[in-house]
Amino acid sequence: MNEFNERYDTDSVREFTVSDADAGPYALTEGPDGALWFTLVHRGAVARRDPDDGRVTVHPVGDGPTVITAGPDGALWFTEYRAHRIGRLTPEGAYSSFAPRTPEGGPFGITAGPDGALWFTLSSADRVGRVTVDGKVTEYPAPGAFPSALTTGPDGALWCTLNQGNAVGRLTTDGHGTAYPLPTEGAGPVGIAAGPDGALWFTEIGAGRIGRITVDGAVTEYPLPDPAARPHAVTAGPDGALWFTEWGGGRVGRITADGHVSSYPLSRTDCEPHGITAHDGALWCALETGSLARIEVRP
Template sequence: MNEIREVSAAVREFAVSGRGSGPYALAEGPDGALWFTLVHQGAVARRDPGDGSVTVHPVGAGPTLVAAGPDGAMWFTEYRAHRIGRIAPDGSCSSFTPVTPAGGPFGIAAGPDGAMWFTLTAADRVGRLTMDGEVTEYPSPGAFPSAITAGPDGALWMTLNQHDAIGRITTDGTRTVHSLPTGGAAPVGIAAGPDGALWFTEIGAGRIGRITVAGEITEYPLPDPACRPHAVVAGPDGAMWFTEWGSGRVGRITVEGVVTSYALSRSDSEPHGIAPHDGALWCALESGSLARIEVSA
């Protein structure tokens, strides 16, 4: 599908699937393409950086988050199949089963140690998967570990959704937990910022949070407390960008805490994942499209 909807001078939307397929998360691959999960269709798709054509690869039940690996492939979690998947640029797939069954893998990120790290939400565990397929698991620092990212300090940082906290784990398994000031924050997305801190979304409290590697936390209330911020990423403009799942918008926050946002075509477009690609920000809309947001340097 190649329908383009001009939302504003800054936002364009590209239809890539039916509404029932559910584009959920996305990331730029080592091949320069934009890869995204179709959570309800059980597939991972690739959008060509040249002509914009989309190739869909069936993988397994509930592919959720996706990240580039150190081996030139894309790695993703299969939330309902309870596996970690790998897809090469040519579309060939393989999968790996965590040690703990029915763990509900969700977050995934490349670590500083050349392995992929993932969260098991239903098992309260954190996993490490080498390129050779060796899996190691550690107890999570808190309940319902969700998104995970590599920090500037050589550790992995994660949101603890049902613990109202941010967790940290070193590559040797040492764990730390930082409780959030706001109860019911239910953090989901997390990403390293350009300022040496970690930024995260509080879907339950309608806030964006910032935590230093020393554990100092700052929270920024959003104009719409019911916007349900979901994913967050560092943009090419030195700011953090996030999706507002509840309001159908994409937000931007500077490292000083100044917030702006962009409306998408529909308030029920359900934006989830967000990633930089081709000099812009792209987000996955569960309504069946990818949105491209122009970014000023």
Template structure:
């Protein structure tokens, strides 16, 4: 475990209202069309923000859309947590969905895999699924309890957080799983992303820490200055650092690969930032209170 001082960021933060507060912007991703796509978890919709004029177009989908990612086929893929399906939408708005093999699995995390398929977690069923571009679904046991976020690692395996197992999991494309327990008690990890340093970085929402794990399983934890910050999602930024949302404090954080942390305050401490992604050279995060925030760091 490393210790450090946390600085207040001086970058530019802008917020854009994209829905009413009840719709719940949750996660977001840059699409192949250059637009910013985001889920509206409480409205049962996926929305597109035009990169030129900021106009928002809303597309109805299944209930509870959560995490969204660009797929290998030029479409956006997302999990439908409450309808227990995997959704797909093209940049033109054509929508389809696919049912996992396990009913009631609560799909949450999703990522484009190293094998040309899309992989997803079934958090309520302790399983990890795979769906091909033709809709063929396969499932494997997760290496621990409540698999949450999911990403492809630099080693060609799938890496996930095991929220209720206080661990990080690794799954090969043929279904072999390994769990790496975390040092922090009650870590409850959620977000995970591949870093620029060849390691995986993750958030510990229960312990108020950011974690790093090498592909060999070596773990380092960085405690945040606010133990109640509840870090949620994390992504690699265009600046060689990792960026994450602090759901409990209404801030966006940045951590270098050396462990130096900077925090950027949003307009409200109760803005509930969830997903975070790179778009148009800046960091964008979804605020469940109805806005998207854009953070551009001054050099």
């Protein structure tokens, strides 16, 4: 168990140091126990921040834990990008992992699917996998190159960004895939989330834009004020807006359903914000330099 001190505070943003700068907090999610769980990508660990006293407990796992999500079985599930495995961790700290069928596939994104299983991307192998809570793995071809993040859509399908295919992909639970090309060349989509408006929202890290795609494939793109912002992850906030990290500018951005953009600066322009999630009525993001940032949602 480790204890760290808060280091940065403004009217809207508070930052909490949760690791040393080399550990690399990368992605985070609210766990079934109401705590905030996050990956330490360079430490080979998953950590828990207590919601009451802020204490951090670190659990060793496989190499390169990356994206994390709460599973339907009351455990935390995450990709181990460098170990090429899917990890599972109970709130009590019991760890296990499962190997995808394709070796060296580079698992990255993961989400709880609409069918009671966990779905994940194998970015290096252009495949999408499914693992049941008891460890049975199935794989399907991705609908394009380098599938990255993925989420469950309002239509009961899995939606993923195709980073090197410059497209957004849709995959049914029986493995049928469709790709929707993006209008902007070199957009490099990464993060994706279901929005409160019945559409999917995604980041274009290469183009400095936020995209929106309807379930029938209509795409709208919104340029950010800073073209070099390099938006990375995105999530739906408790206020009906979408929130995203600006990896290139050290900010957290907010976009409304009608395209109005605002942003919140973090403590350093080089703090490398990656994952973002709603938790306890606020937005939290992981800063790879060793902190978690809490952004207050104001009316």
